[in-house]
Amino acid sequence: MDKKLLDILACPLCKGPLVYRKAEQELICKADRLAFPIRDDIPIMLEEEARQLRAEEEVE
Known part of the structure; x- marks a missing residue:
């Protein structure tokens, strides 16, 4: 995954970071x-x- 793309992508619902x-x-x-x-x-x-x-999935 391209680092530049990761930097600009946001959640389409809350606009938060991914x-x-x-x-x-x-x-x-x-x-x-x-x-x-x-x-x-x-x-x-x-x-x-x-x-x-x-619920049991850890989100780092």
Whole structure:
């Protein structure tokens, strides 16, 4: 994932910062507890494509 792209991306819902999880290929919004997928190096920033983080999932 390109560092410059990560710096400008924000959560489409709350406009908050995102955390990149390389192993899972996801962008995490801590505030909304959503994980946005990255497919073929393209972040899918749609609410309906995001998965809700489980309560036991640690958000670093």
